[in-house]
């Protein structure tokens with residue numbers, strides 16, 4: 001129990017679409033232990049993003065339980081959820097979601113601003129996080145002055161800067177070519193080796209191959225959950 | 235394209251500022267001008283025209299800024315004039331030390347050789363008049379008590395009269411003809427400048443007993459009696475005593491109003507005080523209207539900003555921003571816009587005040603408190619206008635906000 005980071009029990013999520021009710025998740029249960037490296041796969045529309053948004057506390061389930069580090073978060077009030085998003089979760093989006101008018105450094109500092117870290121400590125930690133993803137020399141660049149791969153690495157640095165207990169990535173390489181995808185996956189592999197727990201959504205087999213465990217969703221349900229030999233990027 | 239967005243942004247920013255800008259401009263400019271007028275009226279107008287610690291006993295007041303009705307005018311014209319016996323009684327029984335001077339004046343012509351000037355104030359007075367008026371001499375001297383008693387044909391002239399009638403020559407000792415009578419110039423008063431655009435230097439002052447008096451007023455009557463006390467307290471006492479003496483002389487019953495006027499610097503200001511009171515009473519309303527309009531504009535701009543930046547809000551929330559973080563962000567932004575507007579308004583208001591100062595004889599002095607109030611209003615309007623848009627932003631659901639666009 002103590003080593004479980006995530007435990008979800010019979011999680012459902014319904015959307016109201018006019019007259020219709022769409023069940024995006026129909027009852028998913030899953031446990032993820034510390035330092036696990038999990039890939040979530042499945043066809044488009046199978047509920048991968050819906051589940052990731054739940055795990056990232058960006059969205060709340062219709063029913064079911066979500067325990068994060070032994071805390072039931074699915075019923076938490078707004079400000080408590082904000083705190084969880086800030087301290088426990090690092091989220092990497094397919095579309096990067098950087099603030100366009102802020103520099104790389106300022107983007108990475110943002111979670112620390114909301115954590116109430118003093119401005120000097122903020123700068124030092126944001127710098128260190130950017131150096132970890134190999135962008136020590138790009139700190140003052142705005143997102144539009146960076147390549148897609150560099151932007152995603154800024155986003156990863158931002159996700160990591162507050163030392164979250166889990167790194168969630170929803171199709172992080174979906175907008176990148178294969179060479180830069182490999183760069184990003186190398187960063188993930190290294191982070192996992194350093195002890196980071198990682199969940200990556202992908203529909204590309206060669207991305208999923210980096211993970212030690214592959215969970216496949218289909219129509220809002222877990223279709224398979226299997227461990228595998230990892231292929232480490234060179 | 236980029237330029238276009240920039241321009242529309244600028245246009246939008248400009249519109250968002252304008253309400254607050256106008257309100258604050260108004261505040262600063264009106265306060266500056268009215269306060270400047272106050273200073274001017276008190277220090278310049280009243281004291282120069284009436285004189286410090288000085289009052290004038292007259293048939294009727296000659297500063298009337300309020301409405302004078304026909305009935306009031308008729309009553310004034312029926313009043314008896316101030317006569318020599320009145321002056322003697324006041325002088326003899328005032329009870330406090332004071333300087334006295336009778337005075338009559340009239341507009342008229344002054345001739346020197348083949349030059350002449352019209353519209354000159356021809357003024358006959360007693361010798362203490364120069365001390366009462368606190369006149370400084372550019373050259374020459376006032377007339378003496380002996381000259382005054384003897385009704386000597388000597389004259390003290392204003393700077394403009396000297397310039398016009400004696401160009402390039404020293405007027406002292408020369409002759410000026412007033413009402414067909416030759417007067418010897420013995421003194422020139424230093425330049426007084428203008429007041430409300432009128433020259434204060436077009437006068438000739440002559441002894442009360444001199445021949446020209448017949449031009450200005452009838453025998454035994456005067457336009458006014460000037461009385462100057464050494465201190466304010468003594469002046470106040472002198473005013474009361476004079477009123478008492480005059481009421482006795484005129485046999486006025488307690489229920490009858492004074493049928494004479496005692497004019498003081500403070501009294502001369504009362505009309506202006508009324509005007510400035512009205513202006514100051516109307517000011518908050520006018521400022522409030524523009525600020526409310528400005529606040530509504532800013533609120534709408536902020537609502538637009540919130541909807542344009544929904545995704546940004548989603549990102550911030552995903553990274554751990556609490557409701558109050560988002561609330562604070564947008565309220566600060568709104569207050570910043572509004573404060574910038576207020577600062578421009580302050581600059582414009584000060585500019586307007588200086589423009590008025592430069593282009594008109596009205597002085598304008600910027601009141602520090604009005605700048606403080608302007609800044610405060612800017613911050614306050616922005617914060618209030620920002621509350622609703624900011625609270626909308628803060629309540630956005632993170633995933634919905636992230637999906638927008």
Ligand SMILES: Nc1ncnc2c1ncn2[C@@H]1O[C@H](COP(=O)(O)OP(=O)(O)O)[C@@H](O)[C@H]1O
Nearest residue numbers: 015017022024043044045046047048049050051
């Ligand atoms: N906000 C939403 N409103 C309505 N239906 C939604 C919404 N988000 C997702 N869905 C639906 O839920 C299902 C799962 O979507 P999603 O989790 O995005 O799938 P995936 O990420 O696996 O492609 C889809 O049928 C999708 O249309």
Ligand SMILES: [Mg+2]
Nearest residue numbers: 048049050170
């Ligand atoms: Mg998806």
